[in-house]
Amino acid sequence: MCNRSHTQVKEFILFGFLSSQHLQVFLFVFFRSVYVLTVMGNLCIIVFVSTHHPRHHPMYYFPCNFAFLEIWFTTACIPKTLANLVSQSQSISFTGCLLQMYFVFSFGCTEYFFLAAMAYDRYLAVCYPLSYSTIMTSTLSRGLAVGSWVGGFLVISVPAPLTSRLSFCGSNIINYFFCDISPWITLSCTDITLVELVCFVLFAIVILGSCVITLIAYISIISTVLRIPSAQGWQRSFSTFSSHLIVVIIWYCFTIFLHVKPSIKAPLELKGMRKSCLYKQTGPDGR
Template structure:
């Protein structure tokens, strides 16, 4: 009888951020400006790399992939978030919520893989400069990029498939501005142990696995740079990877908390705050970090604006 009296929830309400109308309008304007700058900045990086032949190297090919990814990563969540701040379209269907969650996490996993591959690329360039072009050929770099995208989207299909089988028969309010795995776990009226365990294992494998590759790469990079006799040589070698290192620190700092934790129910409000860093701030900073800290990008931008 209990099963027959249950009502299946097919629509959810995204709560967003509580507060006064003035606060919501202020956050809306801030998020809108950040989203516009994110799209413009990353589109500029993609256009710059594609139109300048001296940037057609594996390092900038991976950067182009990263910027392209950031555009879509923010677009999967920010437009809906902006609508929530305006008090419109706060509802989202079960299937739309599942699709949003799938793409957000797929793009996120792809970014982990891309950052690890970019670290490996810098490791080869600095530790094996004479063999770099033969090891990291255009074919290899394309294969690595494709592998990052394919693996990023495939790995999230596992928890997405498990979530699609959950039942929702109680409250339908998601205390967030986007759909994520934690929200499904909290609202489901069926057993979520398998989903939680699977999501946690995948998080550990993807995040810590890519982190280990990145960390080992930079250990070898730093040890190689320290063995360079001249200070000028050390500075030149470090400048080729400083931009990527800055992006890695920001990305991992804001996301390890989000996914590598034992319980989804214990830190929902803090998760919402950290998600802002992950989905809005980091994609915004990436193109500016590469533009300001990378000598070749700065020179290319200078030539573009001065018509040389």
């Protein structure tokens, strides 16, 4: 166990992919490919929808916004990860880490809201097809989209000032490949009770709240589809929401497991201290 110094931390080491050089090269190629495919794929969606379909229609308006959101969400963390994979220092400044954490979680919260809004849109399309155009007007769809963007950035603005005032006087090793709130709080040497409580309550409201809305919408959708007598009707109905449902299941299962837990400091504390000792002994290149 290494002793913690009491100097103010000015930068952090993103330890998530600190490993052998060959593995780092593989990870660089992999993440670069994923990032390029993600950006190009979402740009293609935006261009295709913009040129072939009416963008004000909710069926196409939400996917365009969601694709635009995905570009910024991946851009908030992947480019810095790529830079660290080919760098010897693998460091990020205090301000840079705070900004990355703010934008990653702002876009993440926005994504939760968008998934709930899109689930509501699919609920109206499947369960009330004759009234869909009357209920889901362009004004409502734009309001849901704007509300999702504004809500995502407002939610994270509550814990952001609290986390920015935390003091760091020991290890500067972050056990992630980007600046996450959990290891950020773990490294703090001040009282984190209030910050931990605020983060837990807000993330539980955002994640579980949007999850409940989405779940209720899809229970209604599936029960409506199951009452359709023809197989062709089943296929046509499932094609309208199947891709969105798959994204919802993967996204919520992963994030609920990752973020909704009573304490975010204890499980990571010992691991962070051990990695801090290892990093100081071997250096950034693992030797």
